[in-house]
Amino acid sequence: MVKQMYPKLTINLQYFKENVAAMVERCDKCGITIAGVIKGTTGFPQCAQAFKEGGAKIIASSRLEQIEDTIEYGVGLPTMLLRIPMLTEVDEVVRLCDISLNSEVAVLKALNEAAAKQNKVHKVIIMADVGDLREGFWDKDEMVEAAVFVENELKNLDLAGVGFNVGCWGSIEPTPDNLNELVSIAERIEARIGRELEYISGGATSTLMRVIDGNVPERINLLRCGEGIFLARDLDVFYGYDMSYMHQDVYKLYAEVIEVRDKPTHPVGKIAIDCFGHKPVYEDRGIRRRALLAMGRVDYGSIEEIFPVEKGVSLVGAASDHTIMDVEDAERRLEVGDIVEFDVNYASLVYLSASRNVNKEFI
Numbered sequence: 561m562v563k564q565m566y567p568k569l570t571i572n573l574q575y576f577k578e579n580v581a582a583m584v585e586r587c588d589k590c591g592i593t594i595a596g597v598i599k600g601t602t603g604f605p606q607c608a609q610a611f612k613e614g615g616a617k618i619i620a621s622s623r624l625e626q627i628e629d630t631i632e633y634g635v636g637l638p639t640m641l642l643r644i645p646m647l648t649e650v651d652e653v654v655r656l657c658d659i660s661l662n663s664e665v666a667v668l669k670a671l672n673e674a675a676a677k678q679n680k681v682h683k684v685i686i687m688a689d690v691g692d693l694r695e696g697f698w699d700k701d702e703m704v705e706a707a708v709f710v711e712n713e714l715k716n717l718d719l720a721g722v723g724f725n726v727g728c729w730g731s732i733e734p735t736p737d738n739l740n741e742l743v744s745i746a747e748r749i750e751a752r753i754g755r756e757l758e759y760i761s762g763g764a765t766s767t768l769m770r771v772i773d774g775n776v777p778e779r780i781n782l783l784r785c786g787e788g789i790f791l792a793r794d795l796d797v798f799y800g801y802d803m804s805y806m807h808q809d810v811y812k813l814y815a816e817v818i819e820v821r822d823k824p825t826h827p828v829g830k831i832a833i834d835c836f837g838h839k840p841v842y843e844d845r846g847i848r849r850r851a852l853l854a855m856g857r858v859d860y861g862s863i864e865e866i867f868p869v870e871k872g873v874s875l876v877g878a879a880s881d882h883t884i885m886d887v888e889d890a891e892r893r894l895e896v897g898d899i900v901e902f903d904v905n906y907a908s909l910v911y912l913s914a915s916r917n918v919n920k921e922f923i
């Protein structure tokens with residue numbers, strides 16, 4: 561197998577663990593359990609292990625292969641599937657996951673049959689849609705009926721609770737209002753089934769804002785968090801929360817310079833389309849010094865989502881496997897073979913961690 565050092569993504573597991581512990585401590589005070597979400601880091605089982613060591617009580621992902629890796633690695637925590645199960649995967653969901661999030665009665669019935677075949681009881685959380693418009697019951701009467709149906713008719717399912725997700729498609733913020741709406745749906749169900757639900761799961765990373773503000777309704781007791789813990793970035797960048805008590809450099813990206821030259825900044829010749837079929841606009845800044853990096857959009861997605869640490873450089877553009885960096889005003893004189901460091905965000909991390917071309921190093 562070919563051995564390549566760069567591009568390289570480093571993952572500091574100690575920092576990762578410390579970030580989890582910092583957030584678990586804050587959530588504990590509000591009676592909230594954290595399910596550590598590993599999908600943003602392509603389910604590295606080392607990260608699932610760090611979630612466990614930091615105090616997360618469940619490992620969650622949208623993808624079964626990541627959950628399987630976690631189990632095989634021996635992490636040993638209960639596992640949760642975040643994406644509504646496909647009908648074609650219900651057997652595997654029951655085999656690999658202790659809990660799944662659900663919004664379709666047909667899927668619940670299929671999960672029940674799969675659980676019966678495997679002699680198991682599978683936990684389900686029924687999802688409400690409070691306005692973000694991705695998954696979940698829109699009609700809350702229908703949701704209550706579905707929950708009661710699970711409780712009374714589906715013997716191999718355990719109705720563990722209710723949940724919602726916001727801030728993913730519709731960019732909706734979790735508020736005391738929509739969280740209370742979820743609690744009241746839970747209480748309607750509880751009144752019908754005559755017992756308390758185990759979980760009321762009021763969202764993901766964005767609900768950590770309510771934990772920090774101290775305005776989470778008391779009965780919310782489970783959050784499913786990834787990004788806000790291991791990158792500790794969005795709550796700071798998008799909402800202005802002070803996250804300085806958490807490490808924002810769990811992940812670092814390194815790329816190697818393969819060419820350094822003075823070149824025009826505007827392409828020369830008849831302009832047609834770029835490699836992805838787009839027609840970009842090029843600014844003419846005269847002749848400038850540029851460094852070419854052996855890393856491209858296949859590895860990280862878009863240049864807007866990676867952040868050079870090097871002083872005085874900027875990213876000009878990229879193709880599948882190349883990145884062009886303006887180094888005219890760089891503090892360090894860059895040469896072929898130099899290594900350049902970047903910070904990453906969620907949008908680039910999902911690609912970088914999944915890319916086969918990127919060397920991953922746990923430190």
Ligand SMILES: *Cc1c(COP(=O)(O)O)cnc(C)c1O
Nearest residue numbers: 597642725764765784785786787
């Ligand atoms: C992705 C996802 C999460 C976790 O999102 P983060 O932003 O990484 O905290 C939680 N719940 C569901 C349903 C998800 O799909």
